[in-house]
Amino acid sequence: MRQSTKRLEISTRGKGLYEISDPVVAWVQESGLKTGLLTVFIQHTSASLTIQENADPDVIADLNDHFNRLAPEDNKLYRHTVEGPDDMPAHIRTALTGTQLAIPVIDGRLALGTWQGIYVFEHRRAGHCRSVVLHLLGE
Amino acid sequence: MRQSTKRLEISTRGKGLYEISDPVVAWVQESGLKTGLLTVFIQHTSASLTIQENADPDVIADLNDHFNRLAPEDNKLYRHTVEGPDDMPAHIRTALTGTQLAIPVIDGRLALGTWQGIYVFEHRRAGHCRSVVLHLLGE
Amino acid sequence: MRQSTKRLEISTRGKGLYEISDPVVAWVQESGLKTGLLTVFIQHTSASLTIQENADPDVIADLNDHFNRLAPEDNKLYRHTVEGPDDMPAHIRTALTGTQLAIPVIDGRLALGTWQGIYVFEHRRAGHCRSVVLHLLGE
Numbered sequence: 001m002r003q004s005t006k007r008l009e010i011s012t013r014g015k016g017l018y019e020i021s022d023p024v025v026a027w028v029q030e031s032g033l034k035t036g037l038l039t040v041f042i043q044h045t046s047a048s049l050t051i052q053e054n055a056d057p058d059v060i061a062d063l064n065d066h067f068n069r070l071a072p073e074d075n076k077l078y079r080h081t082v083e084g085p086d087d088m089p090a091h092i093r094t095a096l097t098g099t100q101l102a103i104p105v106i107d108g109r110l111a112l113g114t115w116q117g118i119y120v121f122e123h124r125r126a127g128h129c130r131s132v133v134l135h136l137l138g139e
Numbered sequence: 140m141r142q143s144t145k146r147l148e149i150s151t152r153g154k155g156l157y158e159i160s161d162p163v164v165a166w167v168q169e170s171g172l173k174t175g176l177l178t179v180f181i182q183h184t185s186a187s188l189t190i191q192e193n194a195d196p197d198v199i200a201d202l203n204d205h206f207n208r209l210a211p212e213d214n215k216l217y218r219h220t221v222e223g224p225d226d227m228p229a230h231i232r233t234a235l236t237g238t239q240l241a242i243p244v245i246d247g248r249l250a251l252g253t254w255q256g257i258y259v260f261e262h263r264r265a266g267h268c269r270s271v272v273l274h275l276l277g278e
Numbered sequence: 279m280r281q282s283t284k285r286l287e288i289s290t291r292g293k294g295l296y297e298i299s300d301p302v303v304a305w306v307q308e309s310g311l312k313t314g315l316l317t318v319f320i321q322h323t324s325a326s327l328t329i330q331e332n333a334d335p336d337v338i339a340d341l342n343d344h345f346n347r348l349a350p351e352d353n354k355l356y357r358h359t360v361e362g363p364d365d366m367p368a369h370i371r372t373a374l375t376g377t378q379l380a381i382p383v384i385d386g387r388l389a390l391g392t393w394q395g396i397y398v399f400e401h402r403r404a405g406h407c408r409s410v411v412l413h414l415l416g417e
Contacts, residue, residue, distance in 0.1 A: 001140045001279045003313050003416065005384050035142050037178055037274055039315055039380050043391030045331040051238045052230060053184040058219035059230050066210065066217075066231050071344065078344075080336035091330060091337050092344050099329045099394070100380050102178050102239050104274035106144050111272045113182030116238070133389045135315055135382035137276070137415070138142065140279045174281050176317055176413055190377045191369060192323040197358035198369050205349065205356075205370050241317050241378050243413035245283050250411045252321030255377070276415070277281065 001139050004031055008132040012122035015068075015086070017052065017060045020132065021117045027134060028110050036105040036138015040118065043131045046090035047122050048097040054117030067093045067123075090123035097121055105138055140278050143170055147271040151261035154207075154225075156191065156199045159271065160256045166273060167249050175244040175277015179257065182270045185229035186261050187236040193256030206232045206262075229262035236260055244277055279417050282309055286410040290400035293346075293364075295330065295338045298410065299395045305412060306388050314383040314416015318396065321409045324368035325400050326375040332395030345371045345401075368401035375399055383416055 053059045071092035075081045078088040104111045181188050192198045210231035214220045217227040243250045320327050331337045349370035353359045356366040382389045
């Protein structure tokens, strides 16, 4: 049994979903593991991780819009407004989606379904550089 | 340290929660592991996984209803409508709940609480066959 | 490769977030692991786990308030009302946030970001004693 870790730096351009499947899948392939467990972890509280459909780009746009409805930018709703009207909604959106994913490796490949992609979900209006940590364990 | 993996095929009959605790617990028992980590992963973007109370069936019905309120079937809200009025809400409901669970194994059994059950949460109106992957690691 | 497990008992004083980073980080340090994976699991269906900003306490208060909006205490919305008006909302809030976290250990420390803290999110009005299970794996 062996482990490896890696850090990805993902540049975002404001609210929305950014697919990171390619570098993640490539890194898992390089490891040569047959069976194992991948953990993806984002080191932020205003951006999150989600697995979503990577076929129709409208899904991604609708998802972002709906999270704006679930956590509206409206300073009257929040105490924490000093970092701008999008910051407290960003924390709520992060809590609703989560900062970590675990995906098994089976038969030498990540067990993603046909339409599943791995996304960084940026919740701030401005672009950010987001740090994503990968941990892989198996043999 | 050893690993094992398994695939469950879960037939759903439309929106709602379907408990899968029994086959999951049975498979973990068979492994004979004393200490370890179970990962449950669903290979879809319109069905998800959740741990919920398995005592009162009303909880499960209310949960499904409330997710209908959080992500309503209303084509006016979404761009992605080609797969039916329930498809985009299904993606949102999946993002809100997640596609993976990790549960420790301690003293030879899954560390589920007294009232916790493992559920597939189907978000489409029609029944589907859902693929759930299990990964177990420990000794 | 080795494993260890631990149980934390967390006393809550009603709805809100309770930081547990200190005992979790201390336990991971004591293990002496260089590289590994920590899993945090809460054995309840009316309290959950989340990673959130631990800088401004207003974030935590706003987060709790917004979850009251997402899952209101309103018996007319639910069938399951026998355990009080806060019980069904507690199950919904738990489904929206989740019962488990996985955090890599890298270079001998938990890979939490600068502002990330680990929280138990209590969803019932009354205080409870919540059981949190830790599982650590690595070398």
